[in-house]
Amino acid sequence: xxxxxxxxxxxxxxxxxxxxxxxxxxxxxxxxxxxxxxxxxxxxxxxxxxxxxxxxxxxxxxxxxxxxxxxxxxxxxxxxxxxxxxxxxxxxxxxxxxxxxxxxxxxxxxxxxxxxxxxxxxxxxxxxxxxxxxxxxxxxxxxxxxxxxxxxxxxxxxxxxxxxxxxxxxxxxxxxxxxxxxxxxxxxxxxxxxxxxxxxxxxxxxxxxxxxxxxxxxxxxxxxxxxxxxxxxxxxxxxxxxxxxxxxxxxxxxxxxxxxxxxxxxxxxxxxxxxxxxxxxxxxxxxxxxxxxxxxxxxxxxxxxxxxxxxxxxxxxxxxxxxxxxxxxxxxxxxxxxxxxxxxxxxxxxxxxxxxxxxxxxxxxxxxxxxxxxxxxxxxxxxxxxxxxxxxxxxxxxxxxxxxxxxxxxx
Amino acid sequence: xxxxxxxxxxxxxxxxxxxxxxxxxxxxxxxxxxxxxxxxxxxxxxxxxxxxxxxxxxxxxxxxxxxxxxxxxxxxxxxxxxxxxxxxxxxxxxxxxxxxxxxxxxxxxxxxxxxxxxxxxxxxxxxxxxxxxxxxxxxxxxxxxxxxxxxxxxxxxxxxxxxxxxxxxxxxxxxxxxxxxxxxxxxxxxxxxxxxxxxxxxxxxxxxxxxxxxxxxxxxxxxxxxxxxxxxxxxxxxxxxxxxxxxxxxxxxxxxxxxxxxxxxxxxxxxxxxxxxxxxxxxxxxxxxxxxxxxxxxxxxxxxxxxxxxxxxxxxxxxxxxxxxxxxxxxxxxxxxxxxxxxxxxxxxxxxxxxxxxxxxxxxxxxxxxxxxxxxxxxxxxxxxxxxxxxxxxxxxxxxxxxxxxxxxxx
Numbered sequence: 001x002x003x004x005x006x007x008x009x010x011x012x013x014x015x016x017x018x019x020x021x022x023x024x025x026x027x028x029x030x031x032x033x034x035x036x037x038x039x040x041x042x043x044x045x046x047x048x049x050x051x052x053x054x055x056x057x058x059x060x061x062x063x064x065x066x067x068x069x070x071x072x073x074x075x076x077x078x079x080x081x082x083x084x085x086x087x088x089x090x091x092x093x094x095x096x097x098x099x100x101x102x103x104x105x106x107x108x109x110x111x112x113x114x115x116x117x118x119x120x121x122x123x124x125x126x127x128x129x130x131x132x133x134x135x136x137x138x139x140x141x142x143x144x145x146x147x148x149x150x151x152x153x154x155x156x157x158x159x160x161x162x163x164x165x166x167x168x169x170x171x172x173x174x175x176x177x178x179x180x181x182x183x184x185x186x187x188x189x190x191x192x193x194x195x196x197x198x199x200x201x202x203x204x205x206x207x208x209x210x211x212x213x214x215x216x217x218x219x220x221x222x223x224x225x226x227x228x229x230x231x232x233x234x235x236x237x238x239x240x241x242x243x244x245x246x247x248x249x250x251x252x253x254x255x256x257x258x259x260x261x262x263x264x265x266x267x268x269x270x271x272x273x274x275x276x277x278x279x280x281x282x283x284x285x286x287x288x289x290x291x292x293x294x295x296x297x298x299x300x301x302x303x304x305x306x307x308x309x310x311x312x313x314x315x316x317x318x319x320x321x322x323x324x325x326x327x328x329x330x331x332x333x334x335x336x337x338x339x340x341x342x343x344x345x346x347x348x349x350x351x352x353x354x355x356x357x358x359x360x361x362x363x364x365x366x367x368x369x370x371x372x373x374x375x376x377x378x379x380x381x382x383x384x385x386x387x388x389x390x391x392x393x394x395x396x397x398x399x400x401x402x403x404x405x406x407x408x409x410x411x
Numbered sequence: 412x413x414x415x416x417x418x419x420x421x422x423x424x425x426x427x428x429x430x431x432x433x434x435x436x437x438x439x440x441x442x443x444x445x446x447x448x449x450x451x452x453x454x455x456x457x458x459x460x461x462x463x464x465x466x467x468x469x470x471x472x473x474x475x476x477x478x479x480x481x482x483x484x485x486x487x488x489x490x491x492x493x494x495x496x497x498x499x500x501x502x503x504x505x506x507x508x509x510x511x512x513x514x515x516x517x518x519x520x521x522x523x524x525x526x527x528x529x530x531x532x533x534x535x536x537x538x539x540x541x542x543x544x545x546x547x548x549x550x551x552x553x554x555x556x557x558x559x560x561x562x563x564x565x566x567x568x569x570x571x572x573x574x575x576x577x578x579x580x581x582x583x584x585x586x587x588x589x590x591x592x593x594x595x596x597x598x599x600x601x602x603x604x605x606x607x608x609x610x611x612x613x614x615x616x617x618x619x620x621x622x623x624x625x626x627x628x629x630x631x632x633x634x635x636x637x638x639x640x641x642x643x644x645x646x647x648x649x650x651x652x653x654x655x656x657x658x659x660x661x662x663x664x665x666x667x668x669x670x671x672x673x674x675x676x677x678x679x680x681x682x683x684x685x686x687x688x689x690x691x692x693x694x695x696x697x698x699x700x701x702x703x704x705x706x707x708x709x710x711x712x713x714x715x716x717x718x719x720x721x722x723x724x725x726x727x728x729x730x731x732x733x734x735x736x737x738x739x740x741x742x743x744x745x746x747x748x749x750x751x752x753x754x755x756x757x758x759x760x761x762x763x764x765x766x767x768x769x770x771x772x773x774x775x776x777x778x779x780x781x782x783x784x785x786x787x788x789x790x791x792x793x794x795x796x797x798x799x800x801x802x803x804x805x806x807x808x809x810x811x812x813x814x815x816x817x818x819x820x821x822x
Contacts, residue, residue, distance in 0.1 A: 050608065051516075051608065052609065053516070056514050056515040056639075057515075058486065058511065059490065061482060061505050063505065063638070065635060065637065067520050067643075072469065076468055076469070086634060088581075090580045092634045098473075100466065102466060104469075105461035109478050136716065138498070138499040138500065138747075171498035197462065197466055198461065198462050198464055198466055223479065224498075226475065229473075248461075337550075348547075
């Protein structure tokens, strides 16, 4: 939620004085003068009143307003959702974050096949049409990269800090349905999931998760999943670190133990205290972020609706607390929208800002009782050299006297 | 849900015979040969195996796969959502139906203003930033044109028959919040809502609806609403005929009676029996449509998951019945997803098609007890000359012996 890059004052609400009807009619004429029809030829001489010009015809496909500049700030390996510029809980598909290990392969849907083999009774290959023919499931859930934390300077937006989380309505087939089809043999305990990108991305998945809520998804927000999300089909493991939800999935092997792939030995592990390494840290811990007001927003004195999202890989969000005095006092925010399992959940808190310098923070609690920690608590639990994965600290926004909001770096 | 235009057989599931592990590895090599990397220079001589080529880098903004052809089949005044090609319940914003009375005006957001005046204590003008500063509300709901019914030939898809309904996650401010701000005077009973398009589209809205669940929305599916949906702000009246949800809204006048505009006298009324006219028929009645299988789909003998959507402007869908024998027997479908107020609701019914000629139908019931009528029932209630609005008949799909599915026209 942002008018960033927009220099105008936020609160221009006008109180019309005088007799309502007459004053209002005058106002209609004057106050709509700013509505422009920019598709008009500049030399046409026609008034810029849109009610005088036939508008554009319906189109084969809609397009975003040219006034809305939304970008994912891509690097060579990832791109980030502009959380501060979004509303509600669904991430537009073209703004879903990306994280690839060797880019986005181009896969022809008619040639797509998924092999399931290994410790199964009947190894099988499923075409995309096969996958769509099975009973389908639709659910709204977030997807988050395990390396979704950056800090270090004041000029950082929610997109910069934690833009590697996005939410979609996913549709596909339960992996358990496919596993029932091939017949998992006794002794099976793990699956190897393999993508068809140039990294041949592979992860070991416990059979328990595969039989619980794992899906092979082929649709996102009403349409086929986007190429950068695994078109034409990907694994989706709700609540688990994003890299395990193998995109462009081509092969699932059922085995009796973890496969110890590159992505779970040299990467996606975390150092913890005592020189130990935490492996298979799949669950994304509960987290929240205030998305309004946040950098680069500038606010005005008065009532401000603090808005944000909270989520947990372990279930539902049950509470979000907000502090408007740098953590001294905490107040329970409202959760006014849908509260879904493993889903971005909106929170809101109405705050009267008196114009003083302060910090605002949010803290999520999920249904397991887990409370989002501070960075100090994370360091205390894991030690200083804990690496860059699974960092979900309470994040503070510093509000200057002039209303400018900045990130308050963690250290 | 469709592979329309796709000539390949649907069911190509392969059963691999022989020793699982060895056979499977061979299969990996052979069965992925069809996966192509078409971004490769044709002369490069590199194998078409995507695992051998670095894929595309992350982008500023995502794009739909070039293999997915989704269009809204526009006319000069409307365009239709391809319901048969969609999954889940959210309509991608660029596939939301359109219905304009004088095209899509181009409105600069910084100049946007909404005037509320008339029988109020303080007539006021709200900028877009003002609207966003108020407490916000997010809800998933459908929007449907009151003229959402076509029939007459067999080669009609769900898009052709009833593609003037779409669903979004809408975010905005409650109209009741704005009305509290201006102070509605006693004696007020109706509002006039006016758009800034070249039709200066106007409708009278009962104050009761304005204070119930009416919203001024500025966002749709996570981002700013699209130009063709009223950018930068529109009225949204959940469950009511679409034309009352005035797009590009610029003015709301509070009055003591209906304004009797062109759109509620010469249009958007229905003839009923006895030469009478039904006016202010706002609620969209409960309805359902099977979206799979549907024309132009062709199915194969065996298990088929019949899928569709049901919705009601009066509340939640409580039941959908499906018949697979032309209406002789009816079975209760499952409603496996979210069941939300005034929202497209998924229904599913698993059917074994024995290859015989038949008709499949669906029938929705909402929480008020209203049951979706047949066309014969609509004619009996309203008479033959009932016009083209608020027609929500049970719709049948004819399944030929060869699996080709056709619309069964109503008469």
